Each structure stands twice: as structure tokens, then as C-alpha cells.
Amino acid sequence: MSTDPAATGPRRTDRPLDEAGVVTAVRRAAERGATVRPTGAGGRAPGPLVRTDDVLLDVSALTGVVEIGEDTVRVRAGETVADLCVALAAAGRALATVPDAPRATIGGATGLGMYGGAPAEGSLSGQVRAVRLVDGRGTVRDVTGPDLDAARCGLGALGIATALELRTVPLTRLQVHERAVGIDEVLGEDLLGEHAWTECDIAVSPSAHAGSAVLRWAEPEPEATGPVERAGWGQAVSRLASSWWSSGVGLRSGWPPPQRWAPGTAGPPHEVLPDPQPWDPDLSEWAVPRAALGTVLRELGAAVAARGRELRPVRVRTGRAETGLLHPASGRDTAYLRLRTRGPAEEPVRRLAGAVCEDADGRPCWTTRHAWGPDELAVAYPGWEAFRAVRDRFDPDRRFTDPHLAAVLGR
Ligand SMILES: Cc1cc2nc3c(=O)[nH]c(=O)nc-3n(C[C@H](O)[C@H](O)[C@H](O)COP(=O)(O)OP(=O)(O)OC[C@H]3O[C@@H](n4cnc5c(N)ncnc54)[C@H](O)[C@@H]3O)c2cc1C
Structure with missing residues (x-):
């Protein structure tokens, strides 16, 4: 594998149209011993966490709002932040945190912990109530409870999110x-x-x-x-x-x-x-x-x-x-x-x-260049070991990795 995936680009890009397609793509990669990196709008905003020279899994076709509830919304992971905000506004609802990047997908924005500027609110990751994802063995999991805190800002290292439930608030001008x-x-x-x-x-x-x-x-x-x-x-x-x-x-x-x-x-x-x-x-x-x-x-x-x-x-x-x-x-x-x-x-x-x-x-922040690796993370993040434990369960074969992520999170 090249040490500079940005120079070569992905060997293959899969763009599944639905969750079943995501499962197929992950299982096929597993059969071939390939690694997979999920991306939402990553082709347009090429952060270091979405560069791979192996399989890139583009989830941007998994769009649409599934259901707007009383104070939550269920949305597919490839829906953009902008489109979700517009759909919510039409129903008199809003996200509690509105970040800057309109074309980021909900899967990508929560995958990196995108924040907004509301001092009393958390980031978009903090608004997540549940995640549905395809794990490293191609199994669909509905993640709630303690594991959710690993998936909130999972860097695409735990699985491919196909849908998320987010908290909403009343729309105000x-x-x-x-x-x-x-x-x-x-x-x-x-x-x-x-x-x-x-x-x-x-x-x-x-x-x-x-x-x-x-x-x-x-x-x-x-x-x-x-x-x-x-x-x-x-x-x-x-x-x-x-x-x-x-x-x-x-x-x-x-x-x-x-x-x-x-x-x-x-x-x-x-x-x-x-x-x-x-x-x-x-x-x-x-x-x-x-x-x-x-x-x-x-x-x-x-x-x-x-x-x-x-x-x-x-x-x-x-x-x-x-x-x-x-x-x-x-x-x-x-x-x-x-x-x-x-x-x-x-x-x-x-x-x-x-x-x-x-x-x-x-x-x-995960969006920008830095030189941190597992040693720094272990000191700076009290939840580091808990995150690793979830990663070991969700992706024991390290299907979701690339050279950059391996340097950051370790094996
Ligand atoms: C114009 C612009 C403005 C920005 N402004 C802000 C800002 O105000 N605040 C802020 O915090 N950030 C900001 N950012 C950075 C932003 O957080 C990231 O660019 C954003 O995460 C990109 O979303 P994406 O859909 O392109 O995800 P990608 O870049 O494709 O992916 C982001 C991460 O999530 C993972 N991922 C993507 N999709 C999935 C999925 N379906 N399941 C699991 N993992 C997945 C990827 O592997 C990667 O680790 C900005 C970026 C841009 C380009």
C-alpha cells in the first residue's frame, strides 16, 4: 500500500444506493482482504481522513429524511446538512447546532464532530440519538446506549453509518x-x-x-x-x-x-x-x-x-x-x-x-492537519480505551482503515 494515498487515489470507489449495497460492498471487501474508507461529500472537501488507495465507499447516494418526529429526525447518512435543515424548517423544526459546511453529509459531519457556535449546545455529534451502521464484518447494527458515545465522532473507524436519529428543536428566527x-x-x-x-x-x-x-x-x-x-x-x-x-x-x-x-x-x-x-x-x-x-x-x-x-x-x-x-x-x-x-x-x-x-x-480538531497518534490520544482523551474496545468489537479485522487513520488510531 502506498504511504501517500492522496497521490494515488482510491483503487476502487463504490457508491451504493441503499443499505443492502453498503453491506455487499463491505462483505466483498472482506472477501478480498481490502480496506474500506467511508466518505460523504469527501470528494469535494478532501480531508486527510477520507484518503485511501484502497476502497472508497461513497455514501452520498443514501439521501433522504426518513421521519420527522416530535423532537427528533431520522435521516439517511448521505443527506447533506443543508438539505436536512431545509426539510426540518418546512416542518417547523431545526437542528440545535448549525455548522458552516452546507454540503457536508450528516454521516460525515457527525463522523468528525462538526460544531456550530451555540455555547449552550453540543456539536452535531452531540445531537445524535441513534446510529444505524454496517460494521466491519458486514453486519447491520442499531447503535444506542454506551456504544453510541464511540460512534458519535467515530472517524469512520467503527462502521458505515447508513442512517442516524438526531435531536431537533423548534425553529426560531x-x-x-x-x-x-x-x-x-x-x-x-x-x-x-x-x-x-x-x-x-x-x-x-x-x-x-x-x-x-x-x-x-x-x-x-x-x-x-x-x-x-x-x-x-x-x-x-x-x-x-x-x-x-x-x-x-x-x-x-x-x-x-x-x-x-x-x-x-x-x-x-x-x-x-x-x-x-x-x-x-x-x-x-x-x-x-x-x-x-x-x-x-x-x-x-x-x-x-x-x-x-x-x-x-x-x-x-x-x-x-x-x-x-x-x-x-x-x-x-x-x-x-x-x-x-x-x-x-x-x-x-x-x-x-x-x-x-x-x-x-x-x-x-479532526478536520485539520495534526501529528497526533495513539500516545497523544491516550493522554488527552479519557475515553480512549473505551473507544478502542468498541472498535475491537465493531471492526476486529480493521476493515475500516488507511495509512493516515492507522497513524492516528494505531492498529
Ligand atoms: C466549507 C466547509 C466548512 C466547514 N465548516 C466547518 C465548521 O464550521 N465546523 C466544523 O466543525 N467543521 C467544518 N468543516 C469541516 C467539516 O467538519 C468536514 O469537512 C465534514 O465532516 C465533511 O463532511 P463530509 O460529508 O464531506 O464527510 P467526509 O469528509 O467524507 O468524512 C468525514 C469523516 O466521517 C467519516 N464518514 C463519512 N461518512 C460516513 C458514514 N456514512 N459513516 C461513517 N463514517 C463516515 C469519514 O470516513 C471521515 O472520517 C467545514 C468543511 C468545509 C468543507
Whole structure:
């Protein structure tokens, strides 16, 4: 097997149309001694966890909402986040957490622990109530109870999810706001924790001052009523702001970032909150204990200043402690830091920032490059051994692996 699957691509791609097709694909791979990696929208967002030179199992054809219940939804794993949000909105429901990536599938988004920005809510993985998956021997399992915490952020290492049940909440229209603030104000008054949704873009530099952060927040719109009839994805996000973040223009041409929304903007969560970005291999994401955020930002400032650099924007969102055994927020309220550096020239800054986050008990998010393996996971994740035990039962033959995953999780 090549050590660089990205260079060669999969030997074979299967795209089953239903659960029976998934079972067949896994059993056929087992007969041939092949390994299998599941992917949802991975062809478009090629993270390291979906690269293989063996069999890629593309579940993106397993779409559709099966049933919208009183406070849950049952959905096939290949349904996109965007399509699910629209279907729920039509029924007066919503996901409690709306992440940025509209085209991510529910299987992929929960497979990596995709988070949103609601401080009192968990990630999308935290909303999962049950998973139906095909294990490494081709057996269909309905996963609930303690095993569910392994499957919540399973990295595609436990099986191929074919359907999931997720918690839903009543649909409300959110009104979004933003203003320039000082970092001390954000931290001192816990501005990140007191709204239904918050995010903050911060200029980490030696001269941090009032106006060196942009706080955005959302609250239910006063007197909002009824379900929303027309729903699209991120319609209210200003194009300018979106391209500022994704192109990195803000890195070169100043601060503060342009306004993200027109004044008074309000709408359903999936229209107003997401800020979709193109895949960027230079992006780093760290999950640090919520209580350590102030220290981390100060130390990041000192570290980059010592090298005459700045780091901006650093996007901060927060979320509740997760029960998912390998979720980066497992067991603790968390601040997520998204750090953008640009290319090889800024690789030292990227590594430096990573070291600061790591020193603060940070855990790398699964979407971005990192050098963690089993030794680091064993120290950082109290549920590591429990995850391995579930993996041993669900995939004793290590059908679901590839060189990268083997380096991260070990044999
Ligand atoms: C534009 C964009 C914006 C983003 N914004 C955010 C954000 O705001 N917050 C955030 O947390 N992340 C964000 N991400 C990263 C995001 O979490 C991942 O890209 C997302 O998981 C991709 O979903 P996917 O369907 O492409 O899954 P893939 O990338 O294909 O898979 C993700 C993981 O899940 C596994 N997997 C996929 N399908 C299944 C299945 N059916 N059963 C079992 N395992 C499966 C894969 O093996 C892999 O380990 C963003 C990504 C993009 C491209």
C-alpha cells in the first residue's frame, strides 16, 4: 500500500444506493482482504481522513429524511446538512447546532464532530440519538446506549453509518448582530457565553486593543412567529465578508473585517449563521478548555509577537462538553479556535500556535492537519480505551482503515 494515498487515489470507489449495497460492498471487501474508507461529500472537501488507495465507499447516494418526529429526525447518512435543515424548517423544526459546511453529509459531519457556535449546545455529534451502521464484518447494527458515545465522532473507524436519529428543536428566527470590541471585554464579561449563538474574530497581536475583535451574536427575533416557508443556505451572509475570510484578504489588508450582515438581518438559523468556506489545508482548528481561552489568546499574542508576527483572524466559537469519546470537546466545555496561516512561509507560525494550544490541554480538531497518534490520544482523551474496545468489537479485522487513520488510531 502506498504511504501517500492522496497521490494515488482510491483503487476502487463504490457508491451504493441503499443499505443492502453498503453491506455487499463491505462483505466483498472482506472477501478480498481490502480496506474500506467511508466518505460523504469527501470528494469535494478532501480531508486527510477520507484518503485511501484502497476502497472508497461513497455514501452520498443514501439521501433522504426518513421521519420527522416530535423532537427528533431520522435521516439517511448521505443527506447533506443543508438539505436536512431545509426539510426540518418546512416542518417547523431545526437542528440545535448549525455548522458552516452546507454540503457536508450528516454521516460525515457527525463522523468528525462538526460544531456550530451555540455555547449552550453540543456539536452535531452531540445531537445524535441513534446510529444505524454496517460494521466491519458486514453486519447491520442499531447503535444506542454506551456504544453510541464511540460512534458519535467515530472517524469512520467503527462502521458505515447508513442512517442516524438526531435531536431537533423548534425553529426560531434569529436576529444577528455584530460589533467591534476589545479582547478583554469579550473575555471579562463572558460575551461568548451569554447569547444563543456567538462567534468572534480576533486579531492576535502585541498591540491588542479595543476594536481588535469583532463579536457576532444571535438571539431569537422579537415577536417572530411561525415556520419559515422559503429557506436557503447562508443567504444572509454578506458576500464580502465571506470572501474576506476565505481568501485571507484580511491577513494582508487590514482590520477590522467587513460587516458580515446587513443591519437588522434576521432569519432561520441555517440562513443567517453559516459562513461556508472552501477547503484550506493550512487551516488549523484546536479545541481548548473553555476556561483556558483567555490564557491561550494571551500566550498566542506573546508567542507571535516574539517573532514579530500577527495572527489574524483567529475565529473563536464555544460549545458544551461532549460525551463523544473522541470528540475534541469530550468531557469539557470548549472554545474552538480556527487559525489561518498561509502556505509554507507561515508554517512556523502554524506550529507555534499549535504548541500554545497543546500546552493548554488543547486537542486538534479532526478536520485539520495534526501529528497526533495513539500516545497523544491516550493522554488527552479519557475515553480512549473505551473507544478502542468498541472498535475491537465493531471492526476486529480493521476493515475500516488507511495509512493516515492507522497513524492516528494505531492498529
Ligand atoms: C466549507 C466547509 C466548512 C466547514 N465548516 C466547518 C465548521 O464550521 N465546523 C466544523 O466543525 N467543521 C467544518 N468543516 C469541516 C467539516 O467538519 C468536514 O469537512 C465534514 O465532516 C465533511 O463532511 P463530509 O460529508 O464531506 O464527510 P467526509 O469528509 O467524507 O468524512 C468525514 C469523516 O466521517 C467519516 N464518514 C463519512 N461518512 C460516513 C458514514 N456514512 N459513516 C461513517 N463514517 C463516515 C469519514 O470516513 C471521515 O472520517 C467545514 C468543511 C468545509 C468543507
